[in-house]
Amino acid sequence: MQALLRAAIPPLLAWFSAHKRDLPWRKDVSPYSVLVSELMLQQTRVEAVKERYVAFLSAYPTASALAAASEEEVMKAWEGLGYYSRARNLHRAAAIVAREGFPTTFEGVRALPGVGDYTAGAICSIALGLKEPAVDGNVVRILTRLFADGRCADDRRKKDFSALLKEVYPPETGQFCEALMELGALICLPNGAPVCEKCPWKGLCRAHAAGEETRYPVLAEKRARRVEEVIVLVLKYGARYALVKRKKGELLAGMYGFPVFEKADPAAYGNILAVKTAKFLFTHVEWRMTGYFISASHPFPEFLWATKEEIQTQYAIPSAFRAFRSFL
Numbered sequence: 001m002q003a004l005l006r007a008a009i010p011p012l013l014a015w016f017s018a019h020k021r022d023l024p025w026r027k028d029v030s031p032y033s034v035l036v037s038e039l040m041l042q043q044t045r046v047e048a049v050k051e052r053y054v055a056f057l058s059a060y061p062t063a064s065a066l067a068a069a070s071e072e073e074v075m076k077a078w079e080g081l082g083y084y085s086r087a088r089n090l091h092r093a094a095a096i097v098a099r100e101g102f103p104t105t106f107e108g109v110r111a112l113p114g115v116g117d118y119t120a121g122a123i124c125s126i127a128l129g130l131k132e133p134a135v136d137g138n139v140v141r142i143l144t145r146l147f148a149d150g151r152c153a154d155d156r157r158k159k160d161f162s163a164l165l166k167e168v169y170p171p172e173t174g175q176f177c178e179a180l181m182e183l184g185a186l187i188c189l190p191n192g193a194p195v196c197e198k199c200p201w202k203g204l205c206r207a208h209a210a211g212e213e214t215r216y217p218v219l220a221e222k223r224a225r226r227v228e229e230v231i232v233l234v235l236k237y238g239a240r241y242a243l244v245k246r247k248k249g250e251l252l253a254g255m256y257g258f259p260v261f262e263k264a265d266p267a268a269y270g271n272i273l274a275v276k277t278a279k280f281l282f283t284h285v286e287w288r289m290t291g292y293f294i295s296a297s298h299p300f301p302e303f304l305w306a307t308k309e310e311i312q313t314q315y316a317i318p319s320a321f322r323a324f325r326s327f328l
């Protein structure tokens, strides 16, 4: 495996330098900018991150600038990216970096809030020149195909591949790390759709040689998402709408959203004007929502009442509620 991987590095780096995408986080790279882009790219598509990244970095060009912002401002700047715990972690990480400087070792980077093994590897490789692999599902996929490795593509494989990559890591640490990700993003695609004809590993790849690209990776059975049926109330009183700050331990903790209940009698809050159903997928939970647009009988004191304009400018309403914004 090691010899094959070593042979695969030069064609990969050559392909990357000729075909890499022009992405905003590939310009003016700094440890802080990579921390921001990598946290944004966790669980969010490149296209969605592109726009937000530029706006975020221009609002907060340094860790100190970000650390000086309020949590509400940071949440607002993060709006649309979802998974808001990342924004809170980034804010906390910025405070640490502003105080102590950016860490210079894998362990130091890994200890920052919100940074797991993959993100720490990416930051170390791309911004610090350290030979620390970043292995996610994409990298596992391309390597299981390169090696025709039929073992289960689980966390243990990530560890194995990480150890293997560390042994062969070339001096172009950032290029190599990004090239592996780019190959997974552009060529060696998931769901049985690799574009082998354009792949720099076409002549080396064992899965391709056997005509069995789609056999890999061999995945463990996925745990099904837990389905939660919830009632969402969009209460209007005069020109204001009811919001709640979601509690610790709940999904979307710390975010402002419309009131959500497992059980509720919507008619008890006023006149029902419209009803709409929608679904939202979190990592482990699926929300099946029934949303009621209600003309409230009075301004219930347990809620915070905000105008449409305030909702648009001050409160980062999570995308889980997107379907009900049309009620505003």
Ligand code: SF4
Binding pocket: 142, 145, 146, 187, 188, 189, 194, 195, 196, 197, 199, 200, 201, 202, 205, 206, 207, 208, 213
């Ligand atoms: S040859 Fe095909 S299967 Fe093999 S690494 Fe390239 S794209 Fe993936």
